[in-house]
Amino acid sequence: MEGSTPKSRDALRAATTRDPERTRAAILSAATAEITAKGLTGARVDAIAKRAGVNKRMLYHYFGDKQGLYLAVLEDTYSAIRHAEQDLHLTELDPVAGMRKLVLFTWQYFIDHPEFLSLLATENMNRAAYLKKSQSIRPLHRPLTGMIEVLLKRGEAEGLFRHGVDPVELYITIASLGFFYMQNRHTLSVIFGENLSAFERLAARGEHICEVVLAYLQPPEKK
Amino acid sequence: MEGSTPKSRDALRAATTRDPERTRAAILSAATAEITAKGLTGARVDAIAKRAGVNKRMLYHYFGDKQGLYLAVLEDTYSAIRHAEQDLHLTELDPVAGMRKLVLFTWQYFIDHPEFLSLLATENMNRAAYLKKSQSIRPLHRPLTGMIEVLLKRGEAEGLFRHGVDPVELYITIASLGFFYMQNRHTLSVIFGENLSAFERLAARGEHICEVVLAYLQPPEKK
Amino acid sequence: MEGSTPKSRDALRAATTRDPERTRAAILSAATAEITAKGLTGARVDAIAKRAGVNKRMLYHYFGDKQGLYLAVLEDTYSAIRHAEQDLHLTELDPVAGMRKLVLFTWQYFIDHPEFLSLLATENMNRAAYLKKSQSIRPLHRPLTGMIEVLLKRGEAEGLFRHGVDPVELYITIASLGFFYMQNRHTLSVIFGENLSAFERLAARGEHICEVVLAYLQPPEKK
Amino acid sequence: MEGSTPKSRDALRAATTRDPERTRAAILSAATAEITAKGLTGARVDAIAKRAGVNKRMLYHYFGDKQGLYLAVLEDTYSAIRHAEQDLHLTELDPVAGMRKLVLFTWQYFIDHPEFLSLLATENMNRAAYLKKSQSIRPLHRPLTGMIEVLLKRGEAEGLFRHGVDPVELYITIASLGFFYMQNRHTLSVIFGENLSAFERLAARGEHICEVVLAYLQPPEKK
DNA sequence: GATGAATGAGTGTTCATTCAT
């Protein structure tokens, strides 16, 4: 079972050369894979080291202990999605197009990054104990709400969106509709007797999410 | 660290009398608490036994092993929500009222039963491996989709709901909007700098969810 | 693995009727099977009870504890071979025929009763600790040496056997030649790459043992 | 109960230095003692570790698990006797002297190495399940039968031995006569009321075994 | 910077035995 974890290309190079940067990256990548697959308590330090192709002692050298490594994984993972969002340049688009782009990007991101879903589940089982200790994560999120706020304000002014929508509440709704589906698709597929991971099913869900969000944003007076 | 886990009333009675029914229930209840708090790998068999106030050997007597106990918890937990839904008698209400009742019930259920959220997160990290083994869970879900289907059909006929809504997709959306919020409220509170667990915040979210769902269901021609 | 132990006919009757004699016999028979298959430490009290089709508590009722049960098995097993030997009525035969009959009987007994071999191995790993406690086993063996002594004396007087053969030493030799082969046939088959359990192989070994014993007994002056 | 198991000299050195070779040897030696004293199921991993003076975890580091350790003990023990036999250089002696040397060596080896007897008993209760998995044991035995074959052929040619003696059958007979006696001397001493472990008794048995084997080998025409 | 050996507290599980009915 343990034997099947293949060394990544990073891992192979880390084993042969003395490249601290690469060693660190290999550990982080291996840790992300292990922890998101098995949870924090389920992940094994030995398995991470083997997967990274690195001596176990190195984990402690670079990250202090298992918890430090976990925190690094958490920060790294949050950072990735927030930076990807920045690259969307939503505020340069018109409100409806911008909102649609955000919704679809978010949905696609959850499809492409199951490790993000998994990590959040783990961290919330810990009641965000590690996240609270992080100095770097909180500031990452200001641009996100800012961006949504701009879109909402402009849409409101142009009569495209309803009044009084809370940007945080809205973002949570956007995330919910994709996150829950992707995270729980295994149990949902069983209880409903349908394969929710099928490609067409995912596309249909994306369209559904757009409809739900946009229907909600539509101003009532237009009806 | 965990020495303070208090014995429940069930536990105290199970310890003094020879009542298999009660012993089994005490174990199941303690296991649910432990597993939902720490995950399957994080939960400790010793802690479950101590919390239930029974000898550790009894867990194995009644449930075979830790995995068997986990499966029992899973079945028990799923059964509870599905039976509570049946008690709503939704099909006796008019479509909009029925839908609203389902949405609010679901939201309130997630607030009241954090163990349900937690357990689903755990099971999905296992890719539903245990759920797939259960014989009893699948049939539990037929009435749920049936109930929603009836509401949708009637609403559609009466011109209250849009056409072509998929009951499974809709239920997933209803669940998403509450589940994600409650499950991830710890991390969300940190990253957005707001206390999402506050009482008024929960009430507001409930109202928001209703609006989102009903806005989506509204037929486009009415707008 | 545990599921395959079938209840014997004794076991089935013991379960339905209140027949102490039969219950006791069923337990003894099940215990013999378990203990000789897995050794004293390897045998499980639960497995014995299940195999006997009897409540575990009954083992304690009839035999005190696991060790008492083991001692009963030991006495029962020794008693069986010694009584079978008595039934040979060796002293009524002429010396060579009598000796040959003893040798072949012993060999056949080991073939037919692997549990005897197994139990002796177990008891000798305990340095005969239980056997020493038994009151009934020692007296069982006087007829055996007596019988051999008679044969040797008569054979010696008739010039058929060499002088000064010690009956105990001779019996040990007779037993050795069959016992070792049967007890260790599994490892011997592996290390020598031959199937020592094959029917013809067993027959050949029986003839070989006879030859060895009789060659030894032949008086040197005859050569 | 077993608290008095003293640390061997190997064990004491292994505890103080970081010497993998010695640690491994100390574990193997301790395991041999424990397993041969109590059988595979009776042997305790904790007891082995304590006796070896190493941390329990090291057993798993070097040998995988208890079964792997047992297999190593088995291979090590078989290897020892087979190499000791090679050192006899039997084929350089005349047939009768060579055979006598083999017989007496075998007898003395069983006296000196009770662990060999015990281990074979254990392995045969397992129906040689572990031995069958070993890659290294089978080849060890070819020289033994080869050696005996040479002696038999030469003895036959010189008219000293009878025709048609099977080397495997003969070796089993030689081993039987000593093995059974040593392995079962505890029960035999009880049932026959004699101390079969007494020094003079062992010497007498050695002489008896030689007589039996050589009497069998003597050609019939000489009689 | 990097390694493999070493540790002690703990993991799920099993044991022979006893209790209450």
Next chain:
DNA sequence: AATGAATGAACACTCATTCAT
């Protein structure tokens, strides 16, 4: 006489972490 629930000590094995080189 017979049963199934209940027990506590022990079982093989694993964990994150540290030491010596």
